[in-house]
Amino acid sequence: MDILTILIIIPTLTVLALIFAKGQKSYRTISAVGMGIQTVYSIYLLTRYLTERAEAGGETMLFRRTVEWFKPWNINYEIGVDGISVAMIILTAIITLTGVFVSWRVKELPKEFFVSLIVLSTGVFGFFISLDLFTMFLFYELAVIPMYLLIGIWGSGPREYAAMKLTLMLMGASALLLVGILGLYYHSPMVEGHHTFSMMAIAQAPMEHMDQLFFFPFVFVGFAVLGAMFPFHTWSPDGHASAPTAVSMLHAGVLMKMGGYGVFRVALLLMPTAAHEIGWIFMILAGGGILYGAFGALRQTDLKYINAYSSVSHLALVLFALLLMDVVSWSGSVLQMISHGLITALFFALIGMVYERTHTRDVTKMGGLLKIIPFIGMMYVMVGMASLGLPGMSGFAAELAIFVGAFQHSGTLERVLTIMAVLSIVVTAVYILRVVGKMLMGPVTNEAFKQMDKARWYEKTAAIILLACIIGIGVAPGGLYKLINESVTPLIELIQKGAL
Amino acid sequence: MNWIDIVTIMRDEWSIIGILILLLAGEILVDKKQLSMLIPVAIGLFVLHTAMSFIPGDKATLFGGMYRTNEMMHFMKAILNVAVLIILFQSYDWVKTTLLPNGMANAFYLLLFAVLSGMYFLISAGDFIMFFIGFELSTLPIAAMAAFQLKEMRSTEAGIKLVLLAGLASGIMLYGISLMYAVTGTLYFDGFLSAYYHEPLLVFGFILFLSGLAFKISLVPFHFWAPDVYEGAPIAITSLLSVVSKAASVFILMILLLTVFKDLSDAWKMVLYILAVLTMTIGNLFALRQTNMKRFLAFSSIAQAGFILLGILAGGAVGAATVIYFVLIYVFTNLGAFGVIQAIKDESGKEDMTDYTGLYRTNPKLSLVLVLALFSLAGIPPVAGFFGKFFLFSAAAGKGYYILLIIAVINVTISLYYYLLPIRAMLLRTSEHPIPAIRSSNMMRIGLLICVAGIMILGLYSPVYSFVLGLTQSWL
Numbered sequence: 001m002d003i004l005t006i007l008i009i010i011p012t013l014t015v016l017a018l019i020f021a022k023g024q025k026s027y028r029t030i031s032a033v034g035m036g037i038q039t040v041y042s043i044y045l046l047t048r049y050l051t052e053r054a055e056a057g058g059e060t061m062l063f064r065r066t067v068e069w070f071k072p073w074n075i076n077y078e079i080g081v082d083g084i085s086v087a088m089i090i091l092t093a094i095i096t097l098t099g100v101f102v103s104w105r106v107k108e109l110p111k112e113f114f115v116s117l118i119v120l121s122t123g124v125f126g127f128f129i130s131l132d133l134f135t136m137f138l139f140y141e142l143a144v145i146p147m148y149l150l151i152g153i154w155g156s157g158p159r160e161y162a163a164m165k166l167t168l169m170l171m172g173a174s175a176l177l178l179v180g181i182l183g184l185y186y187h188s189p190m191v192e193g194h195h196t197f198s199m200m201a202i203a204q205a206p207m208e209h210m211d212q213l214f215f216f217p218f219v220f221v222g223f224a225v226l227g228a229m230f231p232f233h234t235w236s237p238d239g240h241a242s243a244p245t246a247v248s249m250l251h252a253g254v255l256m257k258m259g260g261y262g263v264f265r266v267a268l269l270l271m272p273t274a275a276h277e278i279g280w281i282f283m284i285l286a287g288g289g290i291l292y293g294a295f296g297a298l299r300q301t302d303l304k305y306i307n308a309y310s311s312v313s314h315l316a317l318v319l320f321a322l323l324l325m326d327v328v329s330w331s332g333s334v335l336q337m338i339s340h341g342l343i344t345a346l347f348f349a350l351i352g353m354v355y356e357r358t359h360t361r362d363v364t365k366m367g368g369l370l371k372i373i374p375f376i377g378m379m380y381v382m383v384g385m386a387s388l389g390l391p392g393m394s395g396f397a398a399e400l401a402i403f404v405g406a407f408q409h410s411g412t413l414e415r416v417l418t419i420m421a422v423l424s425i426v427v428t429a430v431y432i433l434r435v436v437g438k439m440l441m442g443p444v445t446n447e448a449f450k451q452m453d454k455a456r457w458y459e460k461t462a463a464i465i466l467l468a469c470i471i472g473i474g475v476a477p478g479g480l481y482k483l484i485n486e487s488v489t490p491l492i493e494l495i496q497k498g499a500l
Numbered sequence: 501m502n503w504i505d506i507v508t509i510m511r512d513e514w515s516i517i518g519i520l521i522l523l524l525a526g527e528i529l530v531d532k533k534q535l536s537m538l539i540p541v542a543i544g545l546f547v548l549h550t551a552m553s554f555i556p557g558d559k560a561t562l563f564g565g566m567y568r569t570n571e572m573m574h575f576m577k578a579i580l581n582v583a584v585l586i587i588l589f590q591s592y593d594w595v596k597t598t599l600l601p602n603g604m605a606n607a608f609y610l611l612l613f614a615v616l617s618g619m620y621f622l623i624s625a626g627d628f629i630m631f632f633i634g635f636e637l638s639t640l641p642i643a644a645m646a647a648f649q650l651k652e653m654r655s656t657e658a659g660i661k662l663v664l665l666a667g668l669a670s671g672i673m674l675y676g677i678s679l680m681y682a683v684t685g686t687l688y689f690d691g692f693l694s695a696y697y698h699e700p701l702l703v704f705g706f707i708l709f710l711s712g713l714a715f716k717i718s719l720v721p722f723h724f725w726a727p728d729v730y731e732g733a734p735i736a737i738t739s740l741l742s743v744v745s746k747a748a749s750v751f752i753l754m755i756l757l758l759t760v761f762k763d764l765s766d767a768w769k770m771v772l773y774i775l776a777v778l779t780m781t782i783g784n785l786f787a788l789r790q791t792n793m794k795r796f797l798a799f800s801s802i803a804q805a806g807f808i809l810l811g812i813l814a815g816g817a818v819g820a821a822t823v824i825y826f827v828l829i830y831v832f833t834n835l836g837a838f839g840v841i842q843a844i845k846d847e848s849g850k851e852d853m854t855d856y857t858g859l860y861r862t863n864p865k866l867s868l869v870l871v872l873a874l875f876s877l878a879g880i881p882p883v884a885g886f887f888g889k890f891f892l893f894s895a896a897a898g899k900g901y902y903i904l905l906i907i908a909v910i911n912v913t914i915s916l917y918y919y920l921l922p923i924r925a926m927l928l929r930t931s932e933h934p935i936p937a938i939r940s941s942n943m944m945r946i947g948l949l950i951c952v953a954g955i956m957i958l959g960l961y962s963p964v965y966s967f968v969l970g971l972t973q974s975w976l
Binding site for chain 1: 818821875880881882886890891893894897898902905906909910912913916917920923924927928929962965966969
């Protein structure tokens with residue numbers, strides 16, 4: 001059994017154990033243990049990766065393995081990782097684990113909840129290790145569909161509506177993606193007389209420019225919808241608001257990053273000349289989305305909606321940086337994916353904790369919570385600082401890299417959008433600080449809140465794990481940045497070679 | 501051509517006729533009190549028959565070319581056998597409680613096996629006479645069976661509608677065949693078109709002929725009989741119509757279009773394109789509003805037939821392979837869904853989606869089977885439906901049908917909405933009075949289990965597709 005497939009085996013075994021288990025307490029324990037093992041294993045993978053990378057020659061992807069699956073179609077179970085994938089895998093493992101902790105007390109149908117959650121994560125892990133378009137697409141859809149059940153059954157508010165809207169929009173996007181993938185398959189040069197789904201092969205020999213122009217929008221939009229690009233982001237605020245806490249964490253923290261990952265792994269890498277020519281259209285949408293998300297968050301009073309729009313804004317920054325297609329911007333955008341993933345997961349976790357106690361997400365109805373639930377309040381302040389890019393936290397490092405990379409582009413469009421993006425930091429600061437001030441500081445507005453529980457052990461565990469990562473990356477981003485940069489550089493070189 | 505050849509090559513046909521004769525003898529000779537014994541006998545014999553059909557067949561022609569078979573056609577018959585077998589398992593309870601007291605149980609099996617034999621002749625036809633015999637034999641007995649839901653007016657209505665409209669359709673088809681004969685002078689499939697393929701009269705006859713087949717596959721706009729007939733007929737017959745009958749007609753349509761009418765392809769490709777778009781879209785749009793589960797699955801199967809046309813349009817060994825593969829998966833998927841509906845109807849008499857609310861809390865395993873079937877219908881991994889749809893679309897893309905592909909994937913997304921509706925009722929919602937826990941009989945469980953196994957395995961297990969592709973490659 002190779003090192004990467006184990007990443008899929010562990011969650012699958014966890015699901016099987018869950019199916020056969022009985023008893024309320026055992027479900028959450030099995031899930032925590034399973035995801036704990038997965039987290040430890042992904043860190044082990046990182047160490048193995050670093051040693052291999054030091055020894056390896058010019059190989060971009062390590063731990064590769066190809067198993068013939070559907071020979072007539074040349075579909076293979078082809079897997080491999082580079083620094084970016086490894087980072088995303090660790091992110092997923094951490095967020096799934098903390099998601100399990102945050103859901104410790106789920107009451108209704110707990111077995112089904114944890115099964116759905118871990119099936120979802122299996123899809124995500126498979127997505128990040130896939131190097132074959134068919135396999136990647138399969139894991140992508142596998143990750144989307146449990147969302148319907150998770151939001152529909154365990155969510156709150158208009159959960160049926162939110163679940164249906166989210167599922168239909170994301171599956172609609174994957175329908176477009178299917179068209180794009182088939183286009184990539186049939187129009188890329190053949191390898192040994194066969195069409196191929198292999199991403200590595202297509203990256204080395206991209207298809208004709210005219211064909212690229214036709215299929216690029218399909219693939220880009222297909223992934224960008226998942227990344228909540230304006231104007232296809234409308235599933236996100238309602239979806240996040242109605243979802244249970246762990247699901248919001250996973251979704252904003254990981255699934256939306258799948259969109260960003262797909263954008264550069266598939267759309268930009270495999271169709272670079274089209275990206276250069278028509279990417280500016282999507283750059284405008286992404287750039288607009290940065291400010292749109294920020295201003296949208298400004299108007300909200302519901303905590304989850306604020307965070308949802310904030311995610312739209314931060315992810316639009318990721319997409320914008322990806323479309324710039326240079327080494328620093330790409331490294332920055334991957335770093336931002338990881339950083340924002342951790343930050344938003346922590347945000348949603350804390351919001352969930354607050355909601356569970358106050359039974360409201362309305363900021364105007366809360367006040368002075370810092371006095372009542374100091375741990376949660378303090379965490380909220382710190383993650384708020386991270387979100388607005390305070391140095392010392394991961395958000396600063398990521399955004400700095402993106403802006404440095406963006407400023408290298410002297411075209412008018414890029415300049416204007418970069419300046420807009422930088423300005424959005426101010427708007428972010430406004431809505432973050434406003435919430436902190438309104439909700440946490442000041443006098444206690446609702447006397448009933450004074451009886452609230454302090455933070456419990458599982459909540460503290462989840463929060464501390466996430467915050468530790470955020471601060472760790474913020475204080476010492478070099479290691480992670482190098483990991484990403486080493487893998488981004490050959491990719492950009494490949495694109496630029498193709499463009500000549 | 502000696503007697504031994506005839507028996508071994510046509511062994512499926514002889515076997516089913518043998519079963520028919522045995523059942524007929526039983527009907528006449530067996531004492532009335534002991535008639536219930538015939539049911540397990542019929543099912544047992546059919547299990548043997550199905551098992552035997554998995555022995556591979558060879559390419560052969562008989563009776564001067566009127567009957568022909570090859571490995572692919574033999575596999576198609578095997579698929580039909582498995583489908584009928586699953587229906588037998590799932591309908592066992594209904595037959596025992598509803599038909600047996602009225603002495604109609606044996607009639608049910610006789611008619612069912614007659615229909616199946618008609619389908620064999622339909623697929624193995626080597627000329628239009630044999631084709632027509634098979635066509636009629638595989639349609640008319642179903643009309644009688646559609647009225648078997650005794651004491652329900654809708655059932656009788658279904659039977660009459662089917663008989664009348666099927667009669668109309670076969671009349672038109674026969675007229676088309678006679679016009680084509682007038683032009684070419686031969687009824688044999690081999691070398692049928694030769695020099696005549698752009699004669700206007702021939703094309704006209706061909707269109708009429710195609711209409712008759714389109715009726716049977718319930719393509720839009722020839723589908724108007726389907727919703728009422730599917731709703732009124734007993735569930736076993738609805739499954740027979742929407743799964744087995746559709747599968748057989750799709751198979752023969754594909755065989756005819758890709759071999760006999762190959763030279764007319766510029767004509768029928770355009771027709772099929774329009775039919776595909778209409779069928780996918782209208783089937784979907786109508787399914788959105790259905791709450792009766794039988795009508796729901798009826799419209800869903802109409803839309804799925806539209807997708808199948810994409811594979812026929814793609815043509816070639818690959819297109820044909822994707823069609824057969826998709827139909828195979830479609831059989832298991834739909835019969836799984838119908839099985840659950842039958843189980844629920846048997847116990848509680850309910851077949852409306854609103855009655856399914858909260859079903860997961862009382863009947864988790866049964867709900868799960870339906871969930872799996874619905875996911876497979878919607879084309880969601882990792883169940884087989886995903887692979888069936890993906891390969892079908894891939895075949896179409898390979899021949900450049902990108903606009904059609906875009907329409908198809910939009911329809912897949914729309915269909916996801918209505919496939920999620922029963923899931924929403926069963927899992928997301930709870931009810932004050934859900935349907936109580938159902939204990940299905942062993943036969944029903946076996947039927948459902950076969951379907952679940954098919955849904956889970958047929959996609960992921962790649963040799964299945966390679967096997968089917970091998971069959972079509974040696975055919976074309």
